[in-house]
Amino acid sequence: MDFAFDARTEELRAKLLAFMDEYVYPAEEVAEEQRARLASPWDTPAVVEELKAEARRQGLWNLFLPDSEYGAGLTNLQYAPLAEITGRSPQLAPTALNCAAPDTGNMEVLSQFGDERQKKQWLEPLLAGEIRSAFAMTEPEVASSDATNITTYIERSPEGTDEYVVTGRKWYISGAMNPDCKIFIVMGKTDPDGADIRRQQSMILVPRDTPGVTVRRAMRVFGYEDHYHGGHAEVVFDHARVPASNLIGEVGSGFAIAQARLGPGRIHHCMRLIGMAERAIELMCRRAVSRTAFGKALAQQGVVHNWIADARVTVEQLRLLVLKTAWLMDTVGNRGAHTEIQSIKIATPRAVVDIIDRAIQLHGAGGVSQDFPLAELYAGARTLMIADGPDEVHQRSLARQELKKYL
Template sequence: MNFSYSEKVVELQKQVISFMEEFVYPNEKKYEEQLNDQETRWSAIPPIMEELKAKAKERGLWNLFLPESEYGAGLTNLEYAPLCEIMGRSLLAPEVFNCAAPDTGNMEVLVRYGSHEQKEKWLKPLLAGEIRSCFSMTEPDVASADATNIEASIIRDGNEYVINGRKWWSSGAGDPRCKIAIVMGKSDYNAPKYEQQSMILVPLDTPGVTIERVLPVFGYDHAPHGHAEITFKDVRVPAENMLLGEGRGFEIAQGRLGPGRIHHCMRLIGAAERALEELCKRVQKREAFGKPISSQGVVREWIADSRIEIEQARLLTLKAAYMMDTVGNKQAKTEIAMIKVIAPNMALKVIDRAIQAFGAAGVSEDTPLAAQWAGARTLRIADGPDEVHRAQLARLELKKYDVNLQTV
């Protein structure tokens, strides 16, 4: 495995870093100020965001996540990894480059599985950054880590499908630009276990779609993006809104979640790098008990451990990216599961140390640390909790030794 970056990637790294330093970091506070100045945090987008997106698009730093050169930059997962990491240093950056979840995953679904008409209607405006989207899978009444539990119904009625159910944590549904949801539900309750589910495109302005509330995360409402609880009551959409075909929902989910999971991990590495950078700057500036904080042995241990943990997580993430590129997502499932456990836990530890170094300032909104910590903590749950990934890893490991796993 060769993880060295090509000339193309090195040049893109320079461009993304330069853009971050010139435009993104200086405007983080401005974004918050504009958001808070609005009459309601959910009705409009801070103007600075659209300004930054226009600048990124002008410079060709746009849709870098998408491997298909027809639509994106034509980068492999391994090539995109260092760029995604840089974006992860700021909570604003992914959207600035049109590389934000859940749009990235939804665009990949449409590229891989969408019909020509679906691509024309929904993929093109998403690629242009003109609209946003959400992914409605998780339900409040069932353990959605096991997607076979999902109870929302998608039932054929002539030339339409009728959707009924309640979803939550549909990230992005609070955004006034969010126009389309990919909804996962059951289209055949009597089919084999993994053929009961389907995915369908549901415009959010369809009668019967109601956004009940937007859920805060550790007190952060993440406006104007948000994480919505949505009810679907007798929602009717044309039959051509079905993705790939009835009973293909699990197949689509597997194709979507692999890249989504690794992108989260890449961004977490960037968040951890920025936290370590802030920690190092802070402890050299502050004195306690007559000497710089950086001279304390425990602080130096924090710094050393953080560097070790970041490098470990990065190398494993690069290996997962390499395998996704060379043998496919299915064969890389072990590595994807490992990084999904490692990266959030690593980021939480590093960010927590930085918060400790900043003292009370670390838990305020004066630094990005508290918000980054909250985001990292959710990723021990999102796209499958740690326990599910660990269980899968254990099963795969035991199978190497011919252990009878029928009852596991």
């Protein structure tokens, strides 16, 4: 396993680091000031569009997509250090580079499973950053950690027309509050009584303006509305009719498509989490050398030494595991990297939550305030212990794989 950065990765890292310093970090405060003056909290601050234009001009665009026809054509190992850098400003940087979830996963789905018409109508404007999208899977009435539980129905039109009728209620649908969100990828059951519970589900494209689609309310995350991410919404599909040609892939392939979508999504989240941890360590160190308590700098307190040292060791360990996972995904595929994908999904959010928590503690009241990004970083990292499958689901699967060796 060789994790050395190749020439292209080094070039992109240098450009991205300079882009972060020159454009992204200064834009964080500007974006908040502009947002306060917007007519709607879900509108995009002008500075975000400026960042997107500059990123595209510099060739820092669609870096996540390994398909060279549509994206940058980078391997997972090449993209990993770039995603880490964007994680240092998770609200602005991924969006600026058109590398923000859920659009990334939706673009991957469309590029892999969409037909030519679907790609032309939806993938191309997503790649151009002209529209946003949402992925509608999680439901409030069932334990969505088990995707076979979903109760949304995708049924053929009872009148015999060449349409599907979508009925169900979803929530925490990321990106749905953004007025630029024009399309939902909806997972529902086309064969609820099928013998194979993993062939009961399908995925279908539902335009936001379809009659019967209602974005009911914004869902908060630890009190945050996550505006830059496009918010998280409760969405109702009340007999929403769409052409049968909007089905993605074949009938019954929804579960398999979801697994294909979530694998890269999990590693992208873990890459960005490491960047979040690096920023927390930086803020912790800056605070430690600038504040005095009980007659000496915080940087001279033994417990602070322990926090900083432990954080550095943890980040170095996590980075190696994430890079190994990226390398395996490139060399043996997502299935071959299954154990490692689950491992990083379990280990990374937990560890990063702990690092950010220490940084908050070192900042005192400032750590939970809006004057530092730590509280929002904490909320984002803690949420990832639930998103894309809660830790316990991955632990269960990982343990069963280990036990198989001894049964």
